[in-house]
Structures are given as structure tokens and as C-alpha cells.
Amino acid sequence: MDPITDRPVPFRNTEIKSRKQRLGRTPIWVALAGATVGIVLSWVGLNGLEASTLGVNQTQMMFQLTIDAEVMALAGALGFAIGAIGGAAPAFMATRLPIAAALRS
Numbered sequence: 001m002d003p004i005t006d007r008p009v010p011f012r013n014t015e016i017k018s019r020k021q022r023l024g025r026t027p028i029w030v031a032l033a034g035a036t037v038g039i040v041l042s043w044v045g046l047n048g049l050e051a052s053t054l055g056v057n058q059t060q061m062m063f064q065l066t067i068d069a070e071v072m073a074l075a076g077a078l079g080f081a082i083g084a085i086g087g088a089a090p091a092f093m094a095t096r097l098p099i100a101a102a103l104r105s
Helices: 013-046 069-096 099-104
Strands: 050-054 060-064
Touching: 013 069
Parallel strands: none
Antiparallel strands: 050 060
């Protein structure tokens, strides 16, 4: 830390801007990875699973879970949106924090 200018010495403004841009893109990659892993795990674990329920009058209903392309697309879009929105707020706050203040804390 340079005591005269109150700036971190080894970084130039262009390097700081590029680091902030990468920090802003990180939630998107994490959301994409999380949605992909969720889709794969649900397809492997639930596709073709047979389940049954037992009603009040001792009636039984059986059904088979099928995960097709439409369900995977919807689940992927929702997972990506939730992950990107949930990760964007902390990343945006981190990019607004001055570098010198972040290094002090």
C-alpha cells in the first residue's frame, strides 16, 4: 500500500478494471455449472423412476417419472437464472468496493 496515494501499488487501473470484469462474470459460470450438474444428477437419478401413492380410501396411484428435453430445458433455465441473480448481487457489491478499502479489511 502506498501511503501517499492510498492506492495498492502493484496494480494499474487497467488491471483493476479487468479483474472487476472477471469478478462480474464469475457468477454466470458458477450458475451454468450448477445448472448443468443439477440436470445431469436429476436425469441419472430420477429418469424412469416408478413411484406410487396411497390415498385416504386405500387407493393406490402409480406413475413413472420421465425427464425429457423440455423438462431439462426448463430446469436448466430456472437453475441458471436463480444462480446468476443470486451470485450477481455479491459480485456487484464487490466491484463497487474500492481496492484500498478491500485490502484494509
